[in-house]
Amino acid sequence: xxRDTSLVAVCTSTTTLVFMKTFASIRKxxxxxxxxxxxxxxxxxxxxxxxxxxxxPFGVGLLTAAGYPTSFLQFPTTFxxxxxxLLLLPLVAMPVIVALSSxxxxxxxxxxxxxxxxxxxxxxxVISLVTYGVIIFAFYRSEAVGLxxxxxxxxxxxxxxxxxxxxxxxxxxxxxxxxxxxxxxYAFVVFLRDRGKFWAVASAMSCVxxxxxxxxxxxxxxxxxxxxxxxxSLMMFSQxxxxxxxxxxxxxxxxxxxxxxxxxxxxxxxEPEARPAVSVEQGSTSELGFESASDVAEKVQxxxxxxxxxxxxxxxxxxxxxxxxxxxxxxxxxxxxxxCGTLIQQYLPGKKPCHPSYLVYTAIFGxxxxxxxxxxxxxPHITAYAFAGWFGAALGLAGMGLxxxxxxxxxxxxxxxxxxxxxxxxxxxYHLSQVPGDEVILYTTxxxxxxxxxxxxxGLRKLKGLFQNGVTQWRRSRNYRDGSVPE
Numbered sequence: 348x349x350r351d352t353s354l355v356a357v358c359t360s361t362t363t364l365v366f367m368k369t370f371a372s373i374r375k376x377x378x379x380x381x382x383x384x385x386x387x388x389x390x391x392x393x394x395x396x397x398x399x400x401x402x403x404p405f406g407v408g409l410l411t412a413a414g415y416p417t418s419f420l421q422f423p424t425t426f427x428x429x430x431x432x433l434l435l436l437p438l439v440a441m442p443v444i445v446a447l448s449s450x451x452x453x454x455x456x457x458x459x460x461x462x463x464x465x466x467x468x469x470x471x472x473v474i475s476l477v478t479y480g481v482i483i484f485a486f487y488r489s490e491a492v493g494l495x496x497x498x499x500x501x502x503x504x505x506x507x508x509x510x511x512x513x514x515x516x517x518x519x520x521x522x523x524x525x526x527x528x529x530x531x532x533y534a535f536v537v538f539l540r541d542r543g544k545f546w547a548v549a550s551a552m553s554c555v556x557x558x559x560x561x562x563x564x565x566x567x568x569x570x571x572x573x574x575x576x577x578x579x580s581l582m583m584f585s586q587x588x589x590x591x592x593x594x595x596x597x598x599x600x601x602x603x604x605x606x607x608x609x610x611x612x613x614x615x616x617x618e619p620e621a622r623p624a625v626s627v628e629q630g631s632t633s634e635l636g637f638e639s640a641s642d643v644a645e646k647v648q649x650x651x652x653x654x655x656x657x658x659x660x661x662x663x664x665x666x667x668x669x670x671x672x673x674x675x676x677x678x679x680x681x682x683x684x685x686x687c688g689t690l691i692q693q694y695l696p697g698k699k700p701c702h703p704s705y706l707v708y709t710a711i712f713g714x715x716x717x718x719x720x721x722x723x724x725x726x727p728h729i730t731a732y733a734f735a736g737w738f739g740a741a742l743g744l745a746g747m748g749l750x751x752x753x754x755x756x757x758x759x760x761x762x763x764x765x766x767x768x769x770x771x772x773x774x775x776x777y778h779l780s781q782v783p784g785d786e787v788i789l790y791t792t793x794x795x796x797x798x799x800x801x802x803x804x805x806g807l808r809k810l811k812g813l814f815q816n817g818v819t820q821w822r823r824s825r826n827y828r829d830g831s832v833p834e
Contacts, residue, residue, distance in 0.1 A: 378583040381769055382754035383441060385579070385776030386747075390437060390726065393780060397670025398434060402426055410671070413663035416711065419674040424681050433677060433732060433740060437747065444748025449756050456756045460765045463801055464808050466533065468545055474804075475530050475553065481522045482560055489514035495563045504612055508565045509720055520791035523560060528573055529797040531557045532580060532770045537763045539584040562608060570608045572777055574601040579773040584766060609661045610653045669781060672723040675707045680733040690734040690742070703733040704783075727784035746784050750775060750794075764801060771797060 377384050400409050401420065410417050424430055466474070486492065494507040515523075531553035538546040554577065561569040578597040585593055679686070680703070687693075687701040708723040715721070724730070731743030754772030757765055775794055778787045788794055 378769075380755055381579060381583060382772030382776045383445060383751045385575075385773040386441065386751060386779050387438070387776075389777045390780035393665070393669040394673060394726065395434065395670075397666045398673060400666070401670070401674070409663055410667060413660060413667045415667050415671050419671070419678065422674060422678045424678045425674050429681065430674070430677050433729065434673060436740070436744060437726070437728060440744045441748050441751060444745060445752045445755055448749055448752040452752055452756045456753060460757065460762060460768070463762070463764045463805050465537075465763045466804070470804070471530070471534070471549065474800075475549075478522050478526050478530060479556065481519060482527065485515055485519035485523070486560075486563065491563050495565050504565055505717070511565065517791065521796050523564070524569065524792040525796040526800060527557055527560065528576065528774070529767065529771065529800065531573070532576055533763060533767045535577060535580050536584055536766045536770060539580060539586075540763060540766065558604075562611075565612055567605065567609050567612055571601070571605050572774060574604055575777065576770050576773050577601075580770050583769060605665075606658060606661055609664075669725075671711060672707050672725055673729060675710050675723070676703065676725050676729050676733055679703075679707065679710060680736075685734050685736070687733060690731065690739055693734060703730055724782045724786070726780055726782075727787070730783040743784065747779050750779065750784075750787065 397409070400406050406420065407417050419425060489511055491511055494511050497503065497507060512520075531550070534546055534550040534553045537543070538550040557573055558570065561573055574597075578594065578601055581593050581597050687703050687706060688699055693699060704722040704724045705719070707725075708721040709718040711723060712718070712721065725733075726743075727747050728740045728743030731739035733739070735742070751772075754768065754775060757768045757772070771794065774792075775787060778792060782790075786793065
């Protein structure tokens, strides 16, 4: 008996040791290649997985479970060699491009992060206050709270989303989608690295505020993406103690947040029959049906129950959401060619024939009332294929690989800015799997805005240092002229 117990203990200890070593190796690899890992995971789950299922007998069931059409399964181009080649090329091309370009980018990117200073506490507070001031004013001006709480159906929620996006100005969207998450990531990363009391409070406040703001946008993906960034930060920078528990808790929280926000966005929770629908144009918060604290608790309970009950539908929707557009992209732009113009025409001034995202959306859903507003975006190489065929796809893949290499090289630098850059690599990896390249860089979620913030801050700090040195030198020269001893 004692011998058997000892043998079990030895086996358990050995298994635990092997698991921990394997986990440490995985963590090191992911932390070193986080941008490319994020791209592969997001592209695999949101684009590739759905198309693989479409090719099986379970494809029709997956589509009908989420209410999507199945007509594309009969396209002559669906599941052809070219179909799979364009879909799978990133899995082969990205590692090769990153490996070839990283040595070239290593020196300039490393030099950049050596010159970038970290935020002082005062500077971080000032920048955060300005950012949230812009956001609060934007929400007040656009009646964001009323638009979010108004409406009893998914159609109302969609109209509210379009209305809010139309009311928000471009700089306000940049503050919400780009600057605010960057500041929250920075505070959280510094807290995980240094454990200072200020950064503990700052990271908690920044993360909670960011979640609240993003939820009020009435969209799922901003909240999910921010959650992914937080979990990735834990993976890369949290101390080893209880790391698995932290990651498990963070991942479960991320899934729960996605389900809850989806239930709210789709208005899946039951609504009281007597509650009047709130007009999107009115944006009023006067008739929201929350008469007491118990009423609020009841609504929260309804949303939680609805999210749990509708988990199969929400899961099917998540798998189909990006995957379904790819067969239409390949069919339309293979059979009809670049009907939306060429790559050069797309970036020249003037009216464009169309945009692939709008064209594909209408092809999928028809005249549903959103054909001029609804979009069906695709990864850069797929969008570039729509403009220039296989040559465009090759250019798209090259650009994607260079962006991934920029973040892979940046991770090799040290300091809180470089570490926050690594977290942004997760965000960029997600975007590269979902939207065209210009949106990854220049849109309201684009990488250019945190980079410009870092450059502006570095420049101001440099000017401040030069000014202080100039004042010091002037005081010393004046003291010498007066015959006094400089302090």
